[in-house]
Amino acid sequence: MGLNDTPSAERVHIGFFGRRNAGKSSLVNAVTGQELSVVSPVKGTTTDPVYKSMELLPLGPVVIMDTPGSDDEGELGELRVKKTAETLGRTDCAVLVVDGERGMTDREWELVRMFQERKIPFLVAWNKADLANEAGDGPKAESLASDPRLGGTPVLGVSAVTGAGIRELKEKIAETALKDREGRENKGLLGGLLTQGQTAVLVIPIDESAPKGRIILPQQQAIRDILDSGAFAITTRDTELGELMEKLIRTSSLPDLVITDSQAFGKVKDLVPREVPLTSFSILMARYKGFLTDAVRGAAAIRKLRDGDRVLISEGCTHHRQCNDIGTVKIPRLLKKTTGKDLEISTSSGREFPEDLSPFRLVIHCGGCMLNEREVEFRRDRAKAQGVPFTNYGIALAGMNGILGRSIEMFPELKGISQEF
Numbered sequence: 001m002g003l004n005d006t007p008s009a010e011r012v013h014i015g016f017f018g019r020r021n022a023g024k025s026s027l028v029n030a031v032t033g034q035e036l037s038v039v040s041p042v043k044g045t046t047t048d049p050v051y052k053s054m055e056l057l058p059l060g061p062v063v064i065m066d067t068p069g070s071d072d073e074g075e076l077g078e079l080r081v082k083k084t085a086e087t088l089g090r091t092d093c094a095v096l097v098v099d100g101e102r103g104m105t106d107r108e109w110e111l112v113r114m115f116q117e118r119k120i121p122f123l124v125a126w127n128k129a130d131l132a133n134e135a136g137d138g139p140k141a142e143s144l145a146s147d148p149r150l151g152g153t154p155v156l157g158v159s160a161v162t163g164a165g166i167r168e169l170k171e172k173i174a175e176t177a178l179k180d181r182e183g184r185e186n187k188g189l190l191g192g193l194l195t196q197g198q199t200a201v202l203v204i205p206i207d208e209s210a211p212k213g214r215i216i217l218p219q220q221q222a223i224r225d226i227l228d229s230g231a232f233a234i235t236t237r238d239t240e241l242g243e244l245m246e247k248l249i250r251t252s253s254l255p256d257l258v259i260t261d262s263q264a265f266g267k268v269k270d271l272v273p274r275e276v277p278l279t280s281f282s283i284l285m286a287r288y289k290g291f292l293t294d295a296v297r298g299a300a301a302i303r304k305l306r307d308g309d310r311v312l313i314s315e316g317c318t319h320h321r322q323c324n325d326i327g328t329v330k331i332p333r334l335l336k337k338t339t340g341k342d343l344e345i346s347t348s349s350g351r352e353f354p355e356d357l358s359p360f361r362l363v364i365h366c367g368g369c370m371l372n373e374r375e376v377e378f379r380r381d382r383a384k385a386q387g388v389p390f391t392n393y394g395i396a397l398a399g400m401n402g403i404l405g406r407s408i409e410m411f412p413e414l415k416g417i418s419q420e421f
Helices: 024-032 074-088 106-117 129-135 141-145 166-181 217-228 238-250 262-271 281-289 292-304 326-339 373-385 393-400
Strands: 012-018 050-056 060-066 093-099 122-127 155-157 199-203 232-236 257-260 278-280 310-314 344-348 362-365 390-392
Touching: 012 024, 012 074, 012 106, 012 166, 024 050, 024 060, 024 093, 024 122, 024 166, 050 166, 074 106, 093 106, 093 166, 122 141, 122 166, 141 155, 155 166, 199 217, 199 238, 217 232, 217 281, 232 238, 238 262, 257 262, 257 281, 262 278, 262 281, 262 326, 262 393, 278 281, 278 393, 281 292, 281 373, 281 390, 281 393, 292 326, 292 362, 292 390, 292 393, 310 326, 326 344, 326 393, 362 373, 362 393, 373 390, 390 393
Parallel strands: 012 060, 012 093, 093 122, 122 155, 199 232, 199 257, 257 278, 310 344, 310 362, 362 390
Antiparallel strands: 050 060
C-alpha cells in the first residue's frame, strides 16, 4: 500500500452475490472496467472471493468483492458457499446478480433474507437483460421490483455483454452505499477529544514488533486527526517519555491528552501525572469502530475466568509473529498473572474467525484497524449471539494494569460501566 492509498478498512466494501453463471464475474468486470475476474461459461469458475481496491465515483475508495456461486455443489462447493457467507460479514453494500433468463429462485430469496437479517443495504442487478428481452415471455425485472418481499429495493436491468445499464448500476451502488453511511460516518479516531491549540503526546514504542520504517495505521490516523483539529502532536518512544514529561512539567506545559500503545500501559501510567487524561490507540479504535461500550462490559469477564477456561485472542491482520508478540505472548502472560488461573489460549488472525465461539469464555480482539466497521460488528455480534463476552486489546490491558477507569474517563457515556480488576 502506498502512502497515499486509502487502507482497505476505510473503504466501502461492495459484494456481488448470486448463483453460478448468473454473470457475477462479467458484471464485476463491467463495473470495474478491468478483467478482474475470470469469466467462463463453465459453472463454478470463481472458486474463492476476489477482492479489488478501486475508486468508484461518486462514492470514492471501495473494495469490490466477487464471490463464488451460492448454489455451488459437492464438498468443495460447500466450502465455497461458506466463504461466500463469510464475505457477507464485511459487506457494506450488496449487489444481488440475477440471471434475467431464469429469474429469481429460492437461492436468490435466501440471499435476500440474509441481506435483510444483517441489515446490509442491497440492490438487484437483473443481468443478461438483452437475452431476457429477446425471449420476450420470460421473467420480468419490472414484476420483481414490485414484489413486497424486496421492500422497495431497486431492481436494475443490465447487460454485462452489451454494457446496457452499467453506468446506472454504478450510480445506484454509490447512492445505496452513501445513504447507508450517512448514519455510520464517524468523526474520526479522536473525534471531539481535542480542540485547536491543545497538545497531545503520542507514545509509540519502537521495538521488535514495530514495522520497519513506518508507524501503524491508528498512529497515522491519530496524527492526521490532531492536525485536522488544529492541535499539536508530540511523538515519543516509551523509553524517552519520562524525559519528555519532566520537561513539560518543568515548563508548566502539561499535555491535554496522552495516547499510548496499549502494550506500554504498565510503564506509561506511572510517568504521566494523574491529572492528564490517558488512553490508548486501541481504545480509540474500539470507539471508532463502534464497539467500545461492549468492549468495556466484556472486559469484566477476565475477573471471572477459572482454571481450564478457553480464551480466544483474535487479530484482524496477519504478520510475522515476534518473540514477544502481543497476542501470543504478552496478553496470555498478563492474563495468567492477573487471574492466577491455568487458561487455554487459542488465537486467530486475518480473515479467519471461528464460527462456533461457544467453547470460549472470552474473546479478546485487536483494535480492528485493518477490518472495516461491518466486519468488526459482525464478529462482535457473533460473540454476543452465542453469549460470549467480547473485548479488545486496549481495554483488556488497561483493566489488567488497573487503569481502565482512567483510560476511558474522557468518555462520559461509559461512566459507571468499567470495573477495575
